[in-house]
Amino acid sequence: MTLARSHPYLCHVVPKDKSPSSTGYSPSFTDSIDSPNVIPSGPREQTSASSQLTRLSSSSSKRNEVKVVACFGYHPWFVHRYTLHDTPPDKSTHYRSLFLSHKPTTTQKQLLDTLLPYLPDPIPFRPLLNGVRANIERCLKNGKLVMLGEVGLDGQARLRWPSEARHLYVEKSSMEGVWNDLKDQTKSGGNDETRRGQDDDEEWKRLTPFKTVLSHQRAILDAQLELAVELGINVSLHSVAAPGPTAEALLALKKKHGKHFTHRVNVDLHSAGGWSPSFWTQTAKNLPNLYASPSILITGRSISAPDLIRSISPDKLLVESDSHDVRLSGQLVWAACVWIASCRSWRLEGSTPPTTGVRGKEQNTGSKWGSETGKESENKERENDRTVDPTEPYETDGDEVWTVRQLERNWRRFMKLDE
Ligand SMILES: [Zn+2]
Numbered sequence: 001m002t003l004a005r006s007h008p009y010l011c012h013v014v015p016k017d018k019s020p021s022s023t024g025y026s027p028s029f030t031d032s033i034d035s036p037n038v039i040p041s042g043p044r045e046q047t048s049a050s051s052q053l054t055r056l057s058s059s060s061s062k063r064n065e066v067k068v069v070a071c072f073g074y075h076p077w078f079v080h081r082y083t084l085h086d087t088p089p090d091k092s093t094h095y096r097s098l099f100l101s102h103k104p105t106t107t108q109k110q111l112l113d114t115l116l117p118y119l120p121d122p123i124p125f126r127p128l129l130n131g132v133r134a135n136i137e138r139c140l141k142n143g144k145l146v147m148l149g150e151v152g153l154d155g156q157a158r159l160r161w162p163s164e165a166r167h168l169y170v171e172k173s174s175m176e177g178v179w180n181d182l183k184d185q186t187k188s189g190g191n192d193e194t195r196r197g198q199d200d201d202e203e204w205k206r207l208t209p210f211k212t213v214l215s216h217q218r219a220i221l222d223a224q225l226e227l228a229v230e231l232g233i234n235v236s237l238h239s240v241a242a243p244g245p246t247a248e249a250l251l252a253l254k255k256k257h258g259k260h261f262t263h264r265v266n267v268d269l270h271s272a273g274g275w276s277p278s279f280w281t282q283t284a285k286n287l288p289n290l291y292a293s294p295s296i297l298i299t300g301r302s303i304s305a306p307d308l309i310r311s312i313s314p315d316k317l318l319v320e321s322d323s324h325d326v327r328l329s330g331q332l333v334w335a336a337c338v339w340i341a342s343c344r345s346w347r348l349e350g351s352t353p354p355t356t357g358v359r360g361k362e363q364n365t366g367s368k369w370g371s372e373t374g375k376e377s378e379n380k381e382r383e384n385d386r387t388v389d390p391t392e393p394y395e396t397d398g399d400e401v402w403t404v405r406q407l408e409r410n411w412r413r414f415m416k417l418d419e
Contacts, residue, residue, distance in 0.1 A: 149236025
């Protein structure tokens, strides 16, 4: 096992959307379930929480300590449940404003009317935001690392068909017209058919065509971002199919708060949000506090991802798994490191020297992180230690950058750990 491979120093962990804890952070995230592009609708699914798992290394006595950074916030998949009115409107008014605001079809109107009894009453968001504030302030008071997140915008997420209305899905599916209209929209990445047989014992997962209007998502996001600026904490930002609106939200915050935002609050666009390389470059120019953490599972879906990785400033790259399964975190973070190293032509700790004629440092010095061709015993000793000290200067061979240490230094800068 290489040293770097055993060193999952940062991964983004997705929330469990079935049994949220009252604190918004569940330590049982190891068995969390993620449903990309699905807005849960059940009453058990009212909060979102995510966590950043990191194994930090430093020269302090806390060396090699595993730390979890709690994150508090409301994810865009859930925000249809909340109203910004202190006195909630009735269900019909609320959901119509969220789901039927843009040229709804007759079928969609009928479907919403049908499902309305099974949707939860809207909940005022202000008290929930106060809860987020209280959680964050408690962490800060106790000297714990804390972030806002995941929060963000999602242009693709669709309301999950309420499990209590499961019988209606079956009935509707036999109705010509309704089914024809819905069947394309209820596919979930082609997985529905394969899931169909599994769902008897698992959580009901079907989608409606309803997406929460972006203006509502933005209002919920803005309220939470204001809190991050006020409290000076970082943000884990979800952005799917919404690069323009996401950038607008961040730039509006910069316009309003200036350096109070850009120099106090770092923002991680997790999995790089599916942004195009050119859009990233253009936006990052104006937002010096914007980082991105590519992942194999999500970022890797895009054909332009390698170009995106190359377009991100080396000091703004983070890395994540973006997997619900924490058991895969080490492998996925390592895979992302390998990928980033490949895209950027960076050296990779623990790997054999490139064969492109560039001489690896371990060949003449017995690199601390290199293959076991040099000082084997020293390497093994350090492998057992399983840490990389990011406070050490980068080991470079000419202009080469060592991936793990570069990413870890970025993480420390992002989290302001050395300030
Ligand atoms: Zn996300």
